Amino acid sequence: MIEIRFHGMGGQGSVMGALILAEAAFSEGKHAQKIPVYGGMRRGGDVTVFLRLDDKPIRRTCGIYEPDALVVLDPALTAYPAVRKGLKEGGAAILNGEKDPSEIDLGVDLSTVATVDATGVSMEIFGARAIPITNTTMLGAIARATDWVELESLFEPITHTFPGRIGEMNIEACKRGYDTVRVKGGGS
Amino acid sequence: MLFTRMMEGNEAAAWGARLSRAEVIPVYPITPQTEVISHIANFIAREEMKAQYIKVEGEHTAMAAAVGASTAGARVFTASASQGIVFMEEALWMPPGRRLPIVMCMVNRSLAPLGGLRPDHNDSLLQRDNGWIQLYCENSQEVLDTIIMAYRIGEDRNVYLPVAPCYDGYFVSATATPTTVPDQAEVDDFLPPYKHEMYNLMPEEYEPIPFYRPIAESRYEVQQAHERAKRVIEEVDKEYERRFGRSHDGLLEEYACDDVDAVLLTMGSMTGTVRDVVDEMQAEGKRIGLLKLRAFRPFPTEELQKLAEGYHAIGVVDRNTSYGSAGGGIVSMEVARALYLLEEKPLLVNFHVGLGGSDVTMRQVRYMAGKTLEAVEKGRVDSMVDWVELKDLGEVM
Numbered sequence: 001m002i003e004i005r006f007h008g009m010g011g012q013g014s015v016m017g018a019l020i021l022a023e024a025a026f027s028e029g030k031h032a033q034k035i036p037v038y039g040g041m042r043r044g045g046d047v048t049v050f051l052r053l054d055d056k057p058i059r060r061t062c063g064i065y066e067p068d069a070l071v072v073l074d075p076a077l078t079a080y081p082a083v084r085k086g087l088k089e090g091g092a093a094i095l096n097g098e099k100d101p102s103e104i105d106l107g108v109d110l111s112t113v114a115t116v117d118a119t120g121v122s123m124e125i126f127g128a129r130a131i132p133i134t135n136t137t138m139l140g141a142i143a144r145a146t147d148w149v150e151l152e153s154l155f156e157p158i159t160h161t162f163p164g165r166i167g168e169m170n171i172e173a174c175k176r177g178y179d180t181v182r183v184k185g186g187g188s
Numbered sequence: 189m190l191f192t193r194m195m196e197g198n199e200a201a202a203w204g205a206r207l208s209r210a211e212v213i214p215v216y217p218i219t220p221q222t223e224v225i226s227h228i229a230n231f232i233a234r235e236e237m238k239a240q241y242i243k244v245e246g247e248h249t250a251m252a253a254a255v256g257a258s259t260a261g262a263r264v265f266t267a268s269a270s271q272g273i274v275f276m277e278e279a280l281w282m283p284p285g286r287r288l289p290i291v292m293c294m295v296n297r298s299l300a301p302l303g304g305l306r307p308d309h310n311d312s313l314l315q316r317d318n319g320w321i322q323l324y325c326e327n328s329q330e331v332l333d334t335i336i337m338a339y340r341i342g343e344d345r346n347v348y349l350p351v352a353p354c355y356d357g358y359f360v361s362a363t364a365t366p367t368t369v370p371d372q373a374e375v376d377d378f379l380p381p382y383k384h385e386m387y388n389l390m391p392e393e394y395e396p397i398p399f400y401r402p403i404a405e406s407r408y409e410v411q412q413a414h415e416r417a418k419r420v421i422e423e424v425d426k427e428y429e430r431r432f433g434r435s436h437d438g439l440l441e442e443y444a445c446d447d448v449d450a451v452l453l454t455m456g457s458m459t460g461t462v463r464d465v466v467d468e469m470q471a472e473g474k475r476i477g478l479l480k481l482r483a484f485r486p487f488p489t490e491e492l493q494k495l496a497e498g499y500h501a502i503g504v505v506d507r508n509t510s511y512g513s514a515g516g517g518i519v520s521m522e523v524a525r526a527l528y529l530l531e532e533k534p535l536l537v538n539f540h541v542g543l544g545g546s547d548v549t550m551r552q553v554r555y556m557a558g559k560t561l562e563a564v565e566k567g568r569v570d571s572m573v574d575w576v577e578l579k580d581l582g583e584v585m
Binding site: 019026031034035058061162 | 364366464
């Protein structure tokens, strides 16, 4: 089982991003489970999502305290100890940010560190927003940096979630994430 | 139809109502139930579901409208949570006494004050005395299946009672897991249209206020209906398994209980976590199993008694509080009453955990399993109830 923890702010699409990733993994024959944790549904509020992927049905419904991987949708969040807490040695981190992976230190040795300027991609594709939408760019980066899902598997759930023009923009963001992510270690 | 995809518990509930062909849906939104009724509204707007959707000004009215519609002979579905359930309380006593098989999802969420939006079971357990059948579900699939079964159970002529499928907010309501949506024709075959045989809006004989008929008689009828419902719940589950290939073990599920010394007894979403911990601990040679209480009302006294003889201790996990109670949580007191009649009783260990919606973690489950096994070893129980979350188990978030 792979246990992944997403951190983001309300409006960035953490919950939807994790669901799309779960759907993509499920379409590849894996089992998946997405548990979101937030208070009131509001923009800017803190959002944590627990995502599990496995070859067999997933039963536990508890939170993830020692994740195999972190996905952080906002550059400002990476610095917080609560976000890095429990990340397993040898794990993976896929982060939104302009830094090179070699500059990232989360306090443990990781097998994979990946960074992508998802905020920049979001500004270009979706325009300037108080809370940039970074989820689909992060998904593209994940497809490149990990072996969780293939890039192509993400397209159907994205299109299904965002029909029409919005879907095309999100697929564009996803591809840009895939193309521009910088990866140290890991990769597929 | 018949497809399987990632689905949140609330969407699964909406599918359950749609496939059951609920005809009247009086609703008022409340977190974490809201997606149930927004999915249903979408089904109706897209003409995929034919139902009267009644937006009301509050939960009390939602239940009053449900009572009216059910009395008129419609199949009724609604859903609420937490303060919403408490607010409809006065109207919730009507359907059991009037023998109306309304189905209402209770999406568990802790109560004020200091309650967050996440679940404990005090909201639904507060309704334990009013005659509703309560079935606690573990994941999206069980929610969907249980709603369809709920109509079969409630509308059974030996039962005629309202049914509440209960499931935890967030850990089930917003948690997506692979869920199979059965074929409409197969559900139609399993669940024929609702036709109430008992209630008649225009009785042939006029009866004045029944001062001559003891009220106790009608109360006793509801009690008898609960007794009969036990068999019906088991039978409906078996038939569902024959037709759809999935069982949720009726009243009570024994999981990995061969050759164990003790069990943890759970309700709702925590059950999945306990399954994983039980497997881990058994691999380490620990003799702990799991009892999942699916039906809280009717309470499966005889079934529990039968199983309990095989254990030296039962650790009841109460995701609720009953301040100043005879001892511990609400479920533990029910279990104690059921076991009291046994000559050889297992030890009863009790835990409070997951209160106000906090997570029930693997480490906490391991602690509770360990304490229950420790009671077996010592031959006694140290305290009436153990407030697990007040212990430092070295895991916070």
